[in-house]
Amino acid sequence: MAPDRDRDFATTLAHGIDILACFRADRPELANKDFAQQTGLSKSAVARLTHTLVELGFLQRSGPPARYRLGASVLALSYPLLASMHIRQLARPLMKQLADHARGAVSLVVRDRLHMVFVETARSNDALQTRPDIGGSLPLLASAAGKAWLCRAPDTERAAVLNQLRVADAGYYAQHFPSLEAAGHDLERKGYCGNNMQWRPDAFGFAAPLCRPYQSLLYVFNCGVPSGDGPYRARAADIGPRLVALARETEQLLGLV
Template sequence: MTARLPSPPETVDESPKDEPDRQFATTLASGLDLLLAFRVGEAALGNKDFAERTGLSRPTVARLTHTLTELGYLRHDPALGKYHLGAAVLSTSYSLLAGLHIRQIARPLMKALADRIGAAVSLGLRERTSMVYVETARSTEQIAFTPDIGATLPMLATSMGRAWLCRASAHERDEVLNRIKLADPAAWRRYVPQLPAIRSAFEQRGYCACRAEWRDDVYGFAVPLARALEGRVFVVNCGVPVEGMKFAALESTVAPQLVALVQELETLLGMR
């Protein structure tokens, strides 16, 4: 039985560790933070943008962007004076995606559901304090919400993130919530008090929902797999265009089909 979510923590331990982690490569971490600074829809960033988003000094950013460009992770555009992500970023992620065999198993199930309900169905897992899509299927390219592989979405404001929180171990969950409190205190104050009710609803229904809280044009429903797979909690999410539809009507139609999809996926994965 999954442990019940505790009441929202009143404080977070922000004190430094007694001893620094001598194995932690700060320069490497800073370089990765630069690559993660790009947001969906952004083609290029300059050194000033990197510095503002990472908190690093401009000289440090300049050294890192030069190094990452030499290695192929960034591509410099002289006309703009900015940087694009390089092809090396794709090559590093390919091995991860290719090794996630759940994607191949889940894809036809996801596509069938997407076509039946005219929506987008995605598979995701946690990345730091966000969720990231690792597979997605859409009924049509014309729907307003078109998630794609590699795109991230917030943990607390989405059905996928909430489903992850409901299935994750207490240790993982508390660690993520503490990080969110430090990184995004506004989101923490708004959503964390709702978590006990979200958890209670999940225990009764087997899924989590989002009433257009993240995007005002999409209702979200999400179901986590019954247990971790290779140490990771996967979640199947369904984003349905609002388009004047009543939430209750969509919930009664979509949520049971999503729960059934995950149960079938668990059977194919040998979890049942």
Template sequence: MNRWKALTPEAADPQFASTAAQGIDVLGAFRPGEPSLRNRDIAERTGIPRPTVARLAATLIRLGYLRRDPAQKGRYLLGFGLLTLAHPLLASMQIRQMARPLLTQLAREINGAASLVIRDGIDMLYVETARANESLRAHPDIGSTLPMLATAAGRAWLSGASAREREDVLNSLRVKAPEQYAGSIKGAQRALRDFGRLGYCGSDREWRAHSYGFAVPMRQPVNSQLFVFNCGLPAEAGSFQDLARAVPPRLAALVRGLEEMLGLGRDNRHASHG
């Protein structure tokens, strides 16, 4: 997506560097399962003219954020310099290190996947994950994304966010992802209504036809970031109703236990832990 064009107020700001935004868009054009792209592919996905893509790519190669595909002329691969950029952010999230053994244990107990996710724009982003069942056809990995409205993780974030944040994200989805919004808003609204009664959000094969999802948000942000804990299970593991009785209580216990470890109380709305 061409973010700098979509962000009209920012793009009109004299302090907004559109060239930098375009460079980020070039990097954002790469998707899992498609390791290399051509100028044409990037131009089609971002809306940036091909000559501009070529100039940006040449700069990104020199900086180590892109590299030329040695096996296919005229194609680019992501550069390893991106890992250097991402590492300080991931390393600064103390909650990841604290959650990792808990997620691993839970994944084994439910014979599925357990993950820690955050919001990234109109998507949800994995920042930690553990998987104990190789029959899961959806393989969560750090850095991969989930859609907001059709997934348990996205619905849980919406349930835990402030009314203003929730409305801002829903408005952005309506404008930037109209197909996702039209196809999933009713299910998301139903999950939001049920959250107060259930204490979790679920997705009954609404994102992936072969997977169930359950998610619980933390009761308050950590360093201004609302974290969500998510479980994924293959549909062949049993009925959604049976799993909904077994999995969310374990997931909620994990979240409450971690909140206690972090010293987060119900009324401590401005805690600042890493």
């Protein structure tokens, strides 16, 4: 239901969360004018929200002129979630083995609104231009992990998310949606989806989802490797089946099969 039609939707709370969501790894410090531009909120509303978030420890203020960084309360808030994800501890050794073999990075990701977010990662190649870390994200429709999630998600949930993507950025949706059908065929036949530089020209991506959600989340294993380490088909033939085996072994450890 749209927020403006939902009587139980706390708009002010949503706006505060939108403020926190403005930060990126390459933009760790923002001013009130930046929040206003990104959220569409008025300057006065932004000022009240940032003041409140500073008082609660979710933002820290520096300046003048006033600028803000995320506060320690954000990190403390995420710890109970990460600690409860037992799949991270079970899968970590298996992920490291595959990362070493593939000379890349193997990550465990889940969906967060219109992105896939890392909850665990193992890296064995400093040549990777992207450095996946916990809390980092991948695009939902342009990455192998996002396509794997979309192909495995329930029909109603997938349709809702695709509609949100289309409304958020029609051009991005039109560019990447046509590749979703082929990704679905690959997942059905091979057990994994691939990304041949559709997201980044310096990396290949491969992704295999779990057979079903665990603790209400649909997890996806993702492997990224430099595109200069070998042709795509050869890398897919080597890494894809190993990534599927990693997902199946994790399912057995979790008791999903």
